[in-house]
Amino acid sequence: MKDNIHYLPPHTNMTVGQAFGTASRANLKEVIIIGYDEDGDFILNSSHMSRAEALFILEKAKLHTMGIE
Numbered sequence: 026m027k028d029n030i031h032y033l034p035p036h037t038n039m040t041v042g043q044a045f046g047t048a049s050r051a052n053l054k055e056v057i058i059i060g061y062d063e064d065g066d067f068i069l070n071s072s073h074m075s076r077a078e079a080l081f082i083l084e085k086a087k088l089h090t091m092g093i094e
Contacts, residue, residue, distance in 0.1 A: 057082055 039047075041060070048056065057079055058070045071079045 055082075 055074050055078075056072050057074075058068065060068050062068055074082075
C-alpha cells in the first residue's frame with residue numbers, strides 16, 4: 026500500500042500555481058482542495074468522491090501531519 030503513496034513536497038513559499046503544478050504531475054485520480062480565497066472565505070472542493078471518502082482522506086492527512094501514520 027505504501028508504494029501507492031506520493032508525498033507532495035511541503036514548501037512555505039510555494040504558490041498556488043506551483044502546488045497545482047506539482048499535484049498535476051502526480052497523476053492523481055481524486056483530489057481535495059482546501060484553502061482560502063482572496064476574501065478570506067474557506068473553500069473546500071473534492072473530485073469524484075463521497076463525503077465519507079473525503080473525510081477518510083482528510084483523517085489520513087491529519088495523522089500524516091501529526092507524524093502518526
